[in-house]
Amino acid sequence: MGPTRAERRRRSEQRILTAARTLFAARGYERTTIRAVAEEAGVDPSLVIQNFGSKRELFSRAVRITAVPDTGAEPVEQLLETLGLKLGGLPPQSLAMMRSMLTHPEAADSARALLERQVDQIGEALTCEDASLRAALAVSVMLGVSIGHQLLELSALSEASPNDIARLLRPSLQALLRPVPEADS
Amino acid sequence: MGPTRAERRRRSEQRILTAARTLFAARGYERTTIRAVAEEAGVDPSLVIQNFGSKRELFSRAVRITAVPDTGAEPVEQLLETLGLKLGGLPPQSLAMMRSMLTHPEAADSARALLERQVDQIGEALTCEDASLRAALAVSVMLGVSIGHQLLELSALSEASPNDIARLLRPSLQALLRPVPEADS
C-alpha cells in the first residue's frame, strides 16, 4: 500500500521548504518566485500558497532558526563555532536569512534580533570595558567573514580551509574580547 | 534669462542620480522602482529611462565608485579610513552597492571586484605568511562592521562613535595583519 494522505502532505511540505531554502539562499527573497520554488519542489505554484498562506509566511517558516545554543564555551570559540567555521558551512536557513537581510525588511528584523541576542550573550561573558560594543564588533566581524566567504565568495576566502580561517581569526577576536591592558596611552 | 537647455538636462540627470542613490541605498535594487526614483526626483518615470537607458544602467551609473585611493598609509589605518569609520559614514554610492550586493548579481560583481582589488592592495603590503588570506579576512572584517553599523544598525554599534569603533578595532586588525610570532605551538 502507498503512503497515507497525511504522510504525503508532510512530505510535499518538506519538499517545498527545502526548495524554498535553497532558492532563498541562492537568490534572496525578491528574486525567488513562488513559481520557481514550486517547480524546484515539483508541485503546482498554488499548492505552495495553500500550504503556507503567502510568500512572506513561506520565507518566515523556511528561515526559522533554532535559537543559538549557549554551549557555555569561551566567547571566542563560541563565535567561531556558531558561524559555521568549524564543522561544515552554515545551514541553508542561515544563508537564506543572511542573503535577504539587507533587502527584505522582515529578514532584516529576524537577523537583527538573532544577532543582538548573540551580542548580549557574548557581552555578558565579558568583564572588560565597552563589553557590549566589543561584543557587537565581534559578531559583526564574524558576519563579515561569513558574507565574504559564503555569499560573495571572495576568492582568497573560498580557497581557504575553515581551519585556516579560524586559526588566523582567533588572535584577532581575542584582541577584541580579551584585551591585554596596555601600559600607557 | 532662464537656465540653458544643456544645463537643465545636467541638473535633472543629477537630481535623478541623487534620488536613485538614496533609494538604492535605503531599499536595495529590487525594491527600488523607476517610478519611485522619478517621484523622488520630481520628474516623469519615462524620463529616467530616456536619460539612462534602463534600470540596470541607472544603477550602474548611480553606484559607480572612484577607485579606492591608495593613500600609501599603513594597511590597518587605510582600512579604517576607506570604510568610512574616520570621517563621517560611507557615501550613498557605497551604501547602495553594499545594500544590493547580496541579491543583485551585477552589484555582487562590482562589489567583489572592488573588494578583491582592496584585498590585493593590502596583501601586497604584508610580509607575513598567508598574506592574501589575512588581507581578505581584514577586508571582510571591515565589511561586516560596516554592514552591522550602517545597514543593519545593530544598536550597540549605532550608539557608538566612529572613534570608539576604530579604537577597539585597531588591535584586532593588527593581530590579523601584523601578527606577533608566538614562541611555540
Added chain:
DNA sequence: CCTTTCACTCAACAAGCGTTGAGTTTACGC
C-alpha cells in the same frame, strides 16, 4: 460500494513592473 473529504492541479485575475512611442512645450539657430 458509495459518499465524503482532502490534497492537489488548472486557468485566470488584478496589480505592479520596466519600457515604449506619440504628443507637447520650450529653447535654440537662421
Added chain:
DNA sequence: GCGTAAACTCAACGCTTGTTGAGTGAAAGG
C-alpha cells in the same frame, strides 16, 4: 519671427508576479 530640434510628459503595452476559486482524482469512512 519661424521652423527645427531637443527636453520632457502622457498614456499605454507586455510581462511577470503573488494569489484565488473552481474543478479533479484518489484515499478515508461507514
